Amino acid sequence: MAQSIPLVSRSPHLNFPSLSPAPKRCLYGNPRRVPTSSSCPSGAVFSIRASTSDSDSSAHHVIVSDNGTGYARATLTVSDAASTASIEVDAVTEVELKENGFRSTRRTKLVCTIGPATCGSEQLEALAVGGMNVARINMCHGTHEWHKRVIDRVRKLNEEKGYAVAIMMDTEGSEIHMGDLGGAPSAKAEDGEVWTFSVRAFNSTLPERTIHVNYDGFAEDVKVGDELLVDGGMVRFEVIEKIGPDVKCLCTDPGLLLPRANLTFWRNGSLVRERNAMLPTISSKDWLDIDFGVAEKVDFIAISFVKSAEVINHLKSYIAARSPDGGISLIAKIESIDSLKNLEEIVQASDGAMVARGDLGAQIPLEQVPSAQQKIVRVCRQLNKPVIVASQLLESMIEYPTPTRAEVADVSEAVRQRADALMLSGESAMGQYPEKALTVLRSVSLRIEKWWREEKRHEAMILPPVGYSFADNIKEEICVSAAKMANNLGVDALFVYTKSGHMASLLSRCRPDCPIFAFTTTPSVRRRLNLQWGLIPFRLSFSDDMESNLNKTFSLLKARGMIKSGDLVIAVSDMLQSIQVMNVP
Numbered sequence: 001m002a003q004s005i006p007l008v009s010r011s012p013h014l015n016f017p018s019l020s021p022a023p024k025r026c027l028y029g030n031p032r033r034v035p036t037s038s039s040c041p042s043g044a045v046f047s048i049r050a051s052t053s054d055s056d057s058s059a060h061h062v063i064v065s066d067n068g069t070g071y072a073r074a075t076l077t078v079s080d081a082a083s084t085a086s087i088e089v090d091a092v093t094e095v096e097l098k099e100n101g102f103r104s105t106r107r108t109k110l111v112c113t114i115g116p117a118t119c120g121s122e123q124l125e126a127l128a129v130g131g132m133n134v135a136r137i138n139m140c141h142g143t144h145e146w147h148k149r150v151i152d153r154v155r156k157l158n159e160e161k162g163y164a165v166a167i168m169m170d171t172e173g174s175e176i177h178m179g180d181l182g183g184a185p186s187a188k189a190e191d192g193e194v195w196t197f198s199v200r201a202f203n204s205t206l207p208e209r210t211i212h213v214n215y216d217g218f219a220e221d222v223k224v225g226d227e228l229l230v231d232g233g234m235v236r237f238e239v240i241e242k243i244g245p246d247v248k249c250l251c252t253d254p255g256l257l258l259p260r261a262n263l264t265f266w267r268n269g270s271l272v273r274e275r276n277a278m279l280p281t282i283s284s285k286d287w288l289d290i291d292f293g294v295a296e297k298v299d300f301i302a303i304s305f306v307k308s309a310e311v312i313n314h315l316k317s318y319i320a321a322r323s324p325d326g327g328i329s330l331i332a333k334i335e336s337i338d339s340l341k342n343l344e345e346i347v348q349a350s351d352g353a354m355v356a357r358g359d360l361g362a363q364i365p366l367e368q369v370p371s372a373q374q375k376i377v378r379v380c381r382q383l384n385k386p387v388i389v390a391s392q393l394l395e396s397m398i399e400y401p402t403p404t405r406a407e408v409a410d411v412s413e414a415v416r417q418r419a420d421a422l423m424l425s426g427e428s429a430m431g432q433y434p435e436k437a438l439t440v441l442r443s444v445s446l447r448i449e450k451w452w453r454e455e456k457r458h459e460a461m462i463l464p465p466v467g468y469s470f471a472d473n474i475k476e477e478i479c480v481s482a483a484k485m486a487n488n489l490g491v492d493a494l495f496v497y498t499k500s501g502h503m504a505s506l507l508s509r510c511r512p513d514c515p516i517f518a519f520t521t522t523p524s525v526r527r528r529l530n531l532q533w534g535l536i537p538f539r540l541s542f543s544d545d546m547e548s549n550l551n552k553t554f555s556l557l558k559a560r561g562m563i564k565s566g567d568l569v570i571a572v573s574d575m576l577q578s579i580q581v582m583n584v585p
């Protein structure tokens with residue numbers, strides 16, 4: 001059983017006022033320094049260890065303390081250990097840390113959809129330099145060869161330049177969408193024009209004002225008088241006549257038609273969900289794309305139009321059988337009425353979720369999208385799953401070099417909600433200013449994060465336990481306590497040594513004020529951690545011996561100028577149930 005931790009009552013430094021934000025207190029003269037003594041020349045290590053019933057592990061000690069002072073002694077000599085080892089971190093973070101220190105690092109992660117505007121090696125590198133954490137490829141567009149080239153270029157960038165840009169493959173799903181406009185980049189539909197939407201296959205050039213529809217049942221399912229919405233209402237038509245496979249439609253709201261834009265149809269003010277609602281979540285084409293993603297070892301697969309947890313579980317077992325090392329995480333896209341209905345079970349089954357506002361806004365009234373977003377972000381945080389806010393964040397930047405004030409406010413709100421990540425779609429895939437759009441996301445994120453750190457404006461969120469076992473509960477408690485200590489002590493960084501990434505995600509979930517340095521042994525875990533709020537993932541080989549891990553880390557990071565003597569850090573690990581507070585020697 002867990003023991004009481006007498007240290008807490010013995011050490012006044014640990015009696016923090018709970019919940020209320022603690023003022024920065026001067027603990028020992030210098031607020032950032034734990035006392036050092038001659039017996040502990042290189043900074044004190046203070047360790048709390050909890051024990052569990054399965055106490056055969058050497059990690060399960062009650063407390064380690066040094067002759068009643070509450071401080072375990074450690075000799076953190078910067079030694080030989082590191083000389084042969086290496087640490088991998090991306091160049092942008094390294095420069096940021098060196099130049100501006102810990103507080104300058106961005107906590108909100110950035111996902112960029114890669115398309116014709118950004119698929120070249122130089123363009124990809126520019127995005128990586130600009131802060132792209134995850135590159136998304138959308139299987140609605142392009143061929144496997146095209147996507148493979150992008151994947152290879154990102155991989156090369158990671159290998160040669162030290163980035164950990166993860167790859168997210170997004171499935172097409174069984175939505176109804178238009179064809180590819182016969183190769184044209186877009187087409188303008190004017191008020192009063194009559195267009196033909198047809199399920200016919202056109203092998204030569206498309207007749208004028210004709211759109212191919214990918215769903216065979218389309219002409220049968222729509223009725224004269226139905227409203228047809230392109231891309232959630234960017235362009236609207238009214239169905240005026242049905243002639244076999246052709247549906248004649250009158251344009252009532254003009255606008256730009258983009259290739260493969262999504263289509264929904266509405267009758268008497270409600271979304272029509274006939275046979276199309278019975279389409280499988282994962283189409284036969286999606287299965288081929290998923291096989292491609294597994295073969296290419298992508299880091300994330302985002303599943304479009306998820307309706308229930310069942311499909312996620314099904315896909316998980318499919319992928320597990322083909323990719324036994326477990327390197328692929330599943331992201332559920334919340335973009336339908338069904339996915340909102342079954343939100344908790346879907347998020348629980350997935351490894352993360354996306355607020356896919358594009359299609360969501362076509363399925364529920366637009367004015368309900370903001371509250372849905374807030375709810376999805378909250379549920380994901382409570383269930384400890386990373387969440388991405390996506391679509392139209394900077395839509396006007398597809399054409400213009402500056403965003404609208406409203407777009408900046410929208411980005412700010414997602415950052416304030418402390419979503420894990422923000423995503424660019426058309427802005428980076430086919431827009432004219434992909435790098436500028438990324439810069440806007442980066443600078444708005446940094447500014448808003450700084451603002452509420454300074455003002456303590458974020459609302460506290462109840463974080464219910466997520467683990468199923470007592471051992472899990474201990475991990476959670478350690479992370480919650482470590483994050484709280486980090487805030488109260490104003491430490492420079494949290495360090496977490498994690499093999500699976502789980503402890504890192506538990507710390508991220510607490511959204512602490514300082515950055516979290518997540519050390520992990522495998523490149524694949526490192527890339528996947530790159531989607532999570534506040535984590536700076538490093539690849540490092542480490543052992544079960546925390547003291548040597550810390551020595552090695554300090555030595556390597558100091559050698560690269562990323563930390564310096566006197567910096568205050570708190571370290572936790574998933575090998576040892578402890579929280580250690582120390583100054584970098």
Ligand SMILES: Nc1ncnc2c1ncn2[C@@H]1O[C@H](COP(=O)(O)OP(=O)(O)O)[C@@H](O)[C@H]1O
Binds near residue numbers: 114261
């Ligand atoms: N691989 C690609 N090849 C060509 N165009 C692409 C590609 N990926 C994205 N695009 C373009 O960028 C736009 C925005 O991307 P995204 O939001 O992911 O797709 P969609 O609009 O289909 O939901 C697409 O409509 C398409 O015009």
Ligand SMILES: C=C(OP(=O)(O)O)C(=O)O
Binds near residue numbers: 360390
């Ligand atoms: C991200 C979305 O999905 P896609 O771009 O694949 O339609 C969305 O609908 O917002």
Ligand SMILES: [K+]
Binds near residue numbers: 139140170172304
């Ligand atoms: K998609």
Ligand SMILES: [Mg+2]
Binds near residue numbers: 304359
């Ligand atoms: Mg969508």
